[in-house]
Amino acid sequence: MRRITLEAAGVTLSALLSEPEGTTPRAVVVAVHGGGMNAAYFDGRARPQLSLLTLGARLGYTVLAVDRPGYGHSAAGLPRGQGLADQAATLRAALHDFSSRWDTGAGLFLLAHSYGGKVALTTAAQSGLPDLLGLDISGCGHEYALSPHETPGSHTRGRLRMNWGPLRLYPPDTFATSRSLVEPMPAYERAELDRWPELFRATAPRVRVPVRLTFAEHEAWWRHDETTLTDLAAYFTAAPRLVVDRQPDAGHNISLGWAARSYHLRALSFLEGCLAADEATPARRPASIS
Template sequence: MTTLLTGARPYTLNAAGIPLSAILALPEGGAPPRSTILAIHGRGMRAAYWNSFIPLATSLGHAVLAVDRPGYGDSANLLPEGQRLAEQAETLHAALKEHAAGYDIGAGVFLLGHSDGGKVALHTAAASGGVPLLGLDASGVGYRYNPEALHFPSTLGGGATKLNWGPLPLYPRGTFQASRALLSPTPPRESAETLRWPGQYEDLADRVRIPVRLTFAEHEAWWDLAPATLTAMTARLTASPRVTLEHLPAAGHNISLGHAAPAYHLRVLTFLEDCLAAGA
């Protein structure tokens, strides 16, 4: 794992016997958290993908629990094949229940997911669990794939460079060298599910009962961004009390590593404020 930020520490969750490595960051000054944000990384990465998000969230009174998904980090040896996305959601629910037994989670848990982590966040929102969920914010996860992306490389290198990054000037100097520390092999069971996602989404969408915000980067290349496709995606979230779809200018797929990260993170936390107000 990369060097941790001030105020963040390594943390291990016991998810029904599965150890999940994570980063835990609590609000500044020891104040009780207003909420807990479960930050879920994408394919082939680690929890530190969220390093640039953590200081802003904690400064506004939220705890952040950035987790290495099942099959990554400390659970990789126990789960060498990884878990299916729905299984990962069950594991995360168990982890949240364990975390809530020892820590104040505030008003509840807000799900934040990127790419395949956004898929897991949607599965988590659709499944039942013992911890209250406030809302879900996902970036880089759509409904139907861009036909040009159908070769599906499993890593952030090789032929996936354009898909994962977009134009290189969208990122600060040194990003690509620094991001090597975030990389991790993608578990086989996760890779095997890629082509199944459109059908999975159709099955789970009407079981998501919390507010949802979906963000697509201007230079998002993985997904079909045709208005009709995105309208079909949001229309399936029939049980969600609020669905918002946004496009972020001057950003590539890995939004939280680029120059647009601060703008995106502020919008995430604004949406969380809306969810807290609605809950209150």
């Protein structure tokens, strides 16, 4: 794993890059972190087997974990961050830069968490991102599960519980090894939290690639009862495939818990399905021999 920077229409983003050894990548997994954390969320240090960057490279994928605008290298130049639409445009420009310099195999697959899921959906709904194979999003729904007096952007004493769930779900040294991945949530994205249910309803119908959504067993930020999930799924009218999954024994921060490897393997299995479908399309089939 190494740190790189990407140029994105005047914004320089930092990222973590892990590549398969001795072979070209089958595809690129673009990991997009949530609010208040940076790209290292996908490189859980509490236990080596929890790292998406390590696992993905071993299975033949390049994994690119990007620090979103307002985090990492770009925090100094964007102290207030960017709103969703601007973040999606910046991410798209950064991925164009990456694709011009690195082999991307069959294409790009966005694997996103929490607020990063909002950015991934917005990016997929916009035009101009070539070779997008699909989306895999955890910890992001369309209806908040909050008390009447709370708003998504409020600071409450229950916020720790909502972000993590029962602490038994995480290796004992998780918090000690995770200090470097925690960063303040920039003001612009915090200001848009309340608007997400409205923005989701306008965004989901414009996503035209396969989508998988995962809700942890102990997810506390989002409603994920069967009625709510049925309503959520109905908005993905243009997606060729939609999977809504549950991850047992996990809290909101799935990729830092004991369930991380299980979740990452499920996500990469969904990517395998996207690759198979892509290979099976008429445009990709080899010409027949007469």
